[in-house]
Amino acid sequence: MSEISSDYDSAWKEALTTYFEAFLQFCFPQVHRDIDWSLGYENLDIELQELIRDSETGRRLADKLVKVYLNSSEVALVLIHVEVQGQTQSNFAERMYLYNHRLFDRYQQQVFSLAVLGDDDRNWRPDNYGYSRWGFESFLRFPTLKLLDYKSEDLETTTNPFAIIISAHLQTQITRGKAQERFQSKISLVRRLFESGYDGEKIRQLFRFIEWMMALPIELEQDFKQEVKRIQEEKKMPYLTSFEREGIAIGNLQATRSNVIDVLETRFETIGEDLAAKINQIEDLEWLRQLLKQAVLVGSVSDFEQLLSQQ
Known part of the structure; x- marks a missing residue:
């Protein structure tokens, strides 16, 4: 069976945006306790992209910057680096250092950097x-x-939604190159979703993250759809219709197109209707993800248009 590449970056980025508080509560509880959640928080991802776009060390789509309010009434910035590729990076700690200092220089506020290592090397643990x-x-x-x-x-013994996301990440790594095992693991996670006590909207959100990470070969996709339908009938919870599942892929395309346009307009103010129309006509999700990275890095709109014409 053909191996399908898993989209760790998009899944983590979306999960951190949707479940930021739950992420800190589950993964960094001390940080979570020190934040005054009653005052809310502010995502600064566009600002982060602009600040680090010219960094020679590159950029992870899953990096996230959030402005929070501490129990001490101080304002702080929480910078989360997620290394989600299945490999180590020799310059990872240097990148942590660089981003932290750039952000402090720009905002003149406390910047707390946190690292999540999703690689498969137990001995790789950079911390300084x-x-x-x-x-x-x-x-x-x-x-x-x-x-x-x-x-x-x-x-498995917590209702925190981030436990599902981490489980999907780990199972994706374990089953790399083992399509049938991934199929069984994915079904087990979906069943766990329906037994978690989550409402329909949360089940749909978490299902989308599982879909992004635990990609299956096309040969097993139909079997997976049938099994999901059977689980819903068994649990009497029809939260995921065939239309909704197919709509996930469509939604991914639309969201990524919008992200490309938003980044370009944030950097260059206007990009013109023709370029926006060309971006909105792209049906290749992987190409769109590459364009999103380039939207952060290119020097001008004309450079981006030239890149687009090469496809």
Whole structure:
């Protein structure tokens, strides 16, 4: 069977946006306790993209910047780096250091960097970066969460929605190249969704994250649809219709198109109706994701149009 590439980045980005408070509560409880959630919080992702677009160290789509209010009445910025590729990066700690210092320089506020490592190397655990000479020292240490450290009981005995997301991430790694095992793991997670006590909207949201991460070969997709339908009938919870499931793919296209246009307009103010129309006609989701990365990095609208004409 053909292997389908999993979209970790989009799933994590969407999950952190939708369940930011639940993420901190489950993954960084001390941070969660120190925030005054009654005052709300503000996503600064567009500002983050603009600030780091010219960084030579690159950018992860799952990086997230959030403005929060502490119980001490202070304002702070929480910068979350999610390394979600199945490989280590030698410059990861340096990137943490660079982004933290750039953000402090721009906002003149406390910036707290948190790292989530979703790779499959148990021994790779970067948690600091610094240098010193002649009595000078510059140093950054950051909390690191290793997803591989979670035990199945930690993830199955909680109602926190982020446990489902982490489970999907880990199962995607474990079943890489094992289509039938991934099919069974994905069905188990969907069943767990319906037994969690979540309402219909939360089930639909979490199902979308599972779909992004646990991509199946086309040969197993129809079997998966039938099994989901059977589980819904068994549980008497018709939350996911065939139309809704197909709409997830359509929604991914529309959301990614909008993201490309939003980033370009944020950086260059206006891009013109013709370019927007061309972007909205693209049906290749993987190409759109590549264009989203380039929208952050290109030097001008004309450079982006030239890139678009190469496809």
